[in-house]
Amino acid sequence: MATSITVDERHPSLHRTPAGVSDLEAGTLDIAGRTASAVADALAAEPGETVLVGAAGGGVGSILTQLLVRGGVGVIGTGSAASADHIRSLGARPVTYGPALDGEIAAMGVSVAAAADLHGTETAETAIRLGVPRHRVVTIEADGPPAGVVQVNGSDARPDALHRLLALISEGGLRVPVAAVYGLEQFQQAVTHQTSRHVHGKIAITPGR
């Protein structure tokens, strides 16, 4: 079994952990952060608007929700009932995904201006039924999203996205929720946990446990 790895320190994917940011936050931020950033840019939500975020409590959703809330945007976030407190802690109003979703949102009496779907297509379909124009429905789902919605992924993030997020974290304006930390030898458990798709935030694997 390999016990070490050699990496060129000039590799563009390597970053130093800035002051005010923990290695854990920095290490879990990269792909989820850039994906959340790309979705936020594609949403282009204005302060005072309300955005529906599907899977608001996941790794991408936790970051996206905070970015939107910081920008003065109201967020309605989907999750299971077990995620409601976590979603609320990010600054969003929780709603439960599933068959009652449309009714729960309607009962809030809020006009939804845009939507981000981070899990399947339910949120995008709900948003369209609510009258959100398709060009304001953003998804990271590559597999069969509704026609006419906007598809993005982490590679669409602006080049300085990571640095902007790190600056926000170091000034206390953004947190990366870490649901669990596993040692290298627990790699399989970490993957099983992640693929459950019921994680609140990010999962980390560290050699230092």
Ligand SMILES: NC(=O)c1ccc[n+]([C@@H]2O[C@H](COP(=O)([O-])OP(=O)(O)OC[C@H]3O[C@@H](n4cnc5c(N)ncnc54)[C@H](OP(=O)(O)O)[C@@H]3O)[C@@H](O)[C@H]2O)c1
């Ligand atoms: N995490 C990353 O670094 C990353 C980076 C780039 C792209 N992605 C992609 O982005 C998507 C989201 O990934 P993720 O890591 O944020 O989360 P994820 O692991 O895909 O999902 C976790 C979240 O999804 C919620 N969820 C589960 N079933 C749901 C449903 N039927 N409808 C709505 N929400 C549901 C869970 O809430 P409950 O626990 O309450 O059920 C949980 O908060 C995935 O497609 C992933 O491949 C992830």
